[in-house]
Amino acid sequence: MGWVGLGAAVVWLAALTVYDVRQRRLPNALTLPGAVAVLVVAALTECGTSALLGGVALAALYLLVHLIAPAAMGAGDVKLALGVGALTGAFGSDAWVIAAVGAPLLTALWGLLVLRPGRDRARVTVPHGPSMCVATAAAVAMVIT
Known part of the structure; x- marks a missing residue:
């Protein structure tokens, strides 16, 4: 993917x-x-198949969660899953698994931190997108170093 591509992904x-x-x-x-x-960059760097598989697999998992519990996961997260799944998929199954498992764990941790005693739990929401992005960046960083 190259450093320019990685820089663009980080932005x-x-x-x-x-x-x-x-x-x-x-x-x-x-x-x-x-x-x-x-997906285009991955295809140009001969990682297109693994990127496509990674994107479709993660988006399918997120779509399933969205369909089962729409209030728990938004459609934006499903769409983002296609991109971050493709990005991690392009770097291999290890990166994909790290990001796929890491994102929900980060969101859960964030939720525990904001759900302090005495707060109205029904009014607290934690966006999942930032955890997806951080887990993706960390997973890619782990496999390229």
């Missing part, structure tokens, strides 16, 4: 994280073009 993940923390949503203008860009 994309950072933009998604900031947007989701501020707005509590992931816009199509960032999720879908990012996923397409990851």
Whole structure:
């Protein structure tokens, strides 16, 4: 993928994280073009098949959760799963698994930190997109170093 591609991916993940923390949503203008860009670059670097499989697999898992519990996971997370699944898939199954397992763990940890005693738990929401982005960046960093 090269350093330029990795730099672009980091900027994309950072933009998604900031947007989701501020707005509590992931816009199509960032999720879908990012996923397409990851898939195109992966295809050009001969990682297209593993990227496509990674993206489809993670998006399918997230779609299943979204269909079972729509309030627990938004459609933006499903769309982001295509891009981050493709990005980690391009770097191999180890990166994919680290990110796929790491994201829910990070969200759970974040939730525990904000759910202090005495707070109305029904009003507390934790966006999942930032955890997906951080887990993806960490997974890729782990496998390229």
